[in-house]
Amino acid sequence: MPPKKRKSRRRGGKRGKNRAFRLPWLKILLLALVLAGGYIGWLDFQVYRQFEGKRWSLPARVYARPLELYAGLALRPGQFANELRALGYRTVSRPRRPGEVARDGNRFQLITRPFTFWDGREPSQTLRVSFSASRVTRLQDDRNGARLALARLEPLEIGSVHTARQEDRILVQLGEVPTLLTEALIAVEDRRFYQHHGVSPRAIARAFLVNVRSGEVVQGGSTLTQQLVKNFFLTSRRSLWRKVNEALMALLLERRYSKDEILEAYLNEIYLAQDGQRAIHGFGLGSRFFFQRPLDELSIEQIALLVGMVKGPSYYDPRRHPQRAKKRRDLVLRVMYEQGLISQAEYQKARNAPLGLVRAVAGTSKQFPAFLDLVRRQLRREYREQDLVSEGLKIFTTLDPQVQWALQKSLDRRIAPLLGTHPDMQGAGLVTHSANGEVLALAGGRRAGFAGFNRALDARRHVGSLIKPAVYLGALEQPARYSLATLLDDGPLEYAQNDGVWRPNNYDHRFHDQVMLYQALAHSYNVATARLGLDLGVDRVIATLRRLSVDRPLNPYPSLFLGATDLSPLDVTRLYLNFASGGFHVPLRAIRSILNAEGEPLQRYDLEVKRVIDPRPAYLINRALQAVVEEGTARALNRRFASSLGLAGKTGTTNDLRDSWFAGYDGAQLAVVWMGRDDNQPMGLTGASGAMQVWADLFAQTGAVPNAPAAPEGIVWHGVDRVSGGLADRGCPDTVQLPFVENGVLPPPAPCAGGRAPQWIPEWLQ
C-alpha cells in the first residue's frame, strides 16, 4: 500500500518535468516536497523517540503487607478467605493455576502467584492450609504433603501515586499476554494486522461490509497500528489533518518496528476505563481493574469483554452499562467462535457466564484513603513528585488489611447510632505494632466522610487524662520518693496562679482522700494527679513528654497535668508506643521498602529502637496501666477480655464530654481511638463509653495477645493492703501484689499487718 503511494507521487513529479519546466510551479513543488520530506522526517523522529525512550511514565504503586502464612498464625479461616477474595483468587473445585483456591471447611488448597519482594522473589507455590477456629494449624505443600515453615502471598495493591488525570497502567510483555486475547483482538479490530503495512483500505472496506451485514458497528476501519498512533501521539481531535498524520505515522511505525513490538505497545497503550482522576490504560491494568487478577488468569468471557471494550470504553463500561457491555462481549465471543479461536462448547459456556466484575475499588485508593495519605506524606518528604508519578516505584507499606477492615468496621459501628443526635459525630483510630512501630491500620474518619480531613493525623484535640501516664512516669522514675503504693492526697486543692486560683475537680465530683499512686492513675483522679504534678513541677512533666516524642507546643501550666493540651491520635500513638514497647522509643513506620521499576531495592526503612525509659520504671508504668483495665476506668473491658491477657490502657475524657479517647495495648499491638464532633461540641461520650468500645470491638476481631513483660532486674514484689496502702501480711484481707524498685521507698506496714494507721500526709511530704 505505501509503495503505491510513493509511486504516484513520483509520477506526479515526472508530469511536471514534461509540461512546464520553467514555470515557478516547479520551485513550489520542490519546496513542497522538501517540506513534506522534512515533515515526514520529523514525524519519524517523533515515532522513534517515543518508541525507543521510556514510553510510559508509571505511577508509583503502593502495596499492603504481604500475608505470611505459617503454622501458629492467629488468623480465622474467614479472614483468610477475605484476604484471598481481595487478592482476586477464584474459587474452584481443584486449583490448577495460580490465583485459584479450593475451600473445604477449614482447609484451603491454593496456588499462589509469584511475586518479587524487596528481599527476593517468592515463587508460585501449591499450598494446603489447615485452620482451627482461630489459627493456622498446618501449612503444607499440596503436591506432596510436606510441611512448610512459611509461605508468603503476594501483597494487596492498595493504591498508586499519580497526578490529576494521569494515565495508569501495568506494563505487560507480549509473552505474558494470553494468545487468545491477541487473536481475539486481531479478529475483532484488525484481521489483516499481520499482512498490512500500517493502513489497510481493504480493512476499511471489509469493516464496512461486516457492519452493514450485522446491522451495527462491529469493526472499525483503522488498523491496530493506526489506533496505536492515535492513542500514542495524537490528540483526539477529529480532523482530516489528523487522519493524514495518523496514516503517515502508522506507515513510519511499521517501517521501523516489527508487528510484535507494535502489538505489545498497543496492548499497553489502549485506553480502557476511567477511575476518578486516573485513566486506566492497557490490558494489564484493565484486567486488574475489572477482574482483580493478572492477565494470564482471565477466562474466555473476560478476555472477550476487555477486547470488546476497546471500541468504546465509556459506552461499553461494564460497570455502568452492564447490558450493553454483555451484548458487546457476546458479539466478540461469536467472532471468536466463527474464527475458530474457541470451540462451540467454550462459546456456549462463555456466553452464559456472568460479567464477573469485581467492585470498583480494586487497586484504587478508595479503600484505604487515610493510610495512603500517611504514606504519601512520607513519600513527598523524601522523593521528588516527578519520580513518584513516573518512575514506576513499588512501595511496600505496613498496612494490614485485616486490621484495617476491623478498625473501620468497629469505628463505623459505634458512630452510626449517634449520627441521629450528632450528625457531626466523627472518630479516628490508629493501630501500630508496638515492637517495631509499623502502622497496621489508620482510620481518618467515619466511612461516609473518608475523602477529606484525616483526623488520625491532623485533628488536634484536648487529650485529657491520656496525658497522665507521663506525669506518673515522672514520679516512678524517682524510686527513692515514689512507688506504685505511695499515697497521694485527693482532697480539695486550691492553687494560686497569676490569673486566679486553680481548683481541679474529679470527674465524679468527689474527693477520695488518700489513694495509692497506681489507683489514682487507674481511676484517673484529677486532684491527686494535679498535686503529684505540682510536686514534680511543670518543667519536669514537659521534659518527660519531650523525651517520649511529644513534639507539639505544650502549655507550661499545671492544667497540662490534666491534659489541657492538643494532640492528634498520631501524637498519642507516639507517646504510648514508649509504654507498650517496654520503655523503648520506636519510630512509626508506614513504609517498609521501596523498589524501582526493575525490582531493585532503592530504599529500606530499617527497624530502629532507642531506650528512653529505664527498664524498672517502664515496668512499673505498664503495671499501672494494666490496673486501669483491672480495676480502674477501663474495667468494663474485663467483660470481654480474659484478665490473663494483662491488657493495659488509659481512657481520656475532656470537659463536657467533647472528646472520647482510649489508648490501649496488648502484647503485640497498640491502638489509639478518638471520638468527638468536628465542631468540638459535647457529644455525650466518655473515654470508656465511646472510644474504648471501638477499641474493644477491634481487638475482639483481630484477637489479643497477652501483655506479660518480663520483670527486669531490680524489681521486687510486695503485698499491699488495698485499704491503707501499707505493706500487708497474712492478716490483711484485701491485698494487691505490686512491683517495687529494689532499694526504693516502701510503704510502712499496714494496720492489718500490725503497723500504725497511715499518716495523713505521705512520708515524702514531711
Place this chain on the structure above:
Amino acid sequence: MRIPFLLLVLALSACSSRPPLTRPPVVDSGAPSSEPRPPRAESPPVVEAPPAPGASRGAVVALLDRAEHYRRLGDTDAASATLERALRIDPRNPRLWHQLAEIRLQQGRPAQAEQLALKSNALSAGDRALQASNWALVARARWAQDDPEGARRAERKAAEARP
C-alpha cells in the same frame, strides 16, 4: 452465633497449656470475670532460650536460618529484612533482637546495635548466657563509638551475667 462461640471457647481451653508468649487465647467468654488477677509471682514469666515459643517456632527458625545464610554471604540488608520478618511473627524473642544487633554492628551502625542489644536484654530475663552476649555486644558497640568507659562497664556486666 452460639456454635462458633463454643468453638472459640474450646480452642481457648486447648491453648491454655501453652506458654504465655504464644499468640493465644484471644477474647474470652464474655462472662464478666470478677476474679482478681492472680498475683504476679516473684519469678518473672519464663522467657526461655528456644528461638520461638509455641506453634510459630518453625517459621521463626526457618527465617533465622535464612538470615544467618545471608549474613555469611555478607548480604546484611537481606539478613536484616529477614530478621525483621521473624520479629513480626515473634516480637518478644530476644534471640532475634540479638541477631539484629549483630547485623547492625556488622553494618557499621554501632549506636543502633547497642540499642537493639539492650532491647534483647529487656526481653531475656532469666537467660544469663544471652544477657552476657548482649552485654558483650554492647561493649563492642561502645568501643566502636569511642566510649571506652561505657564499654568497660558493659564488659563488667557481661562478666557478671556469664553463667
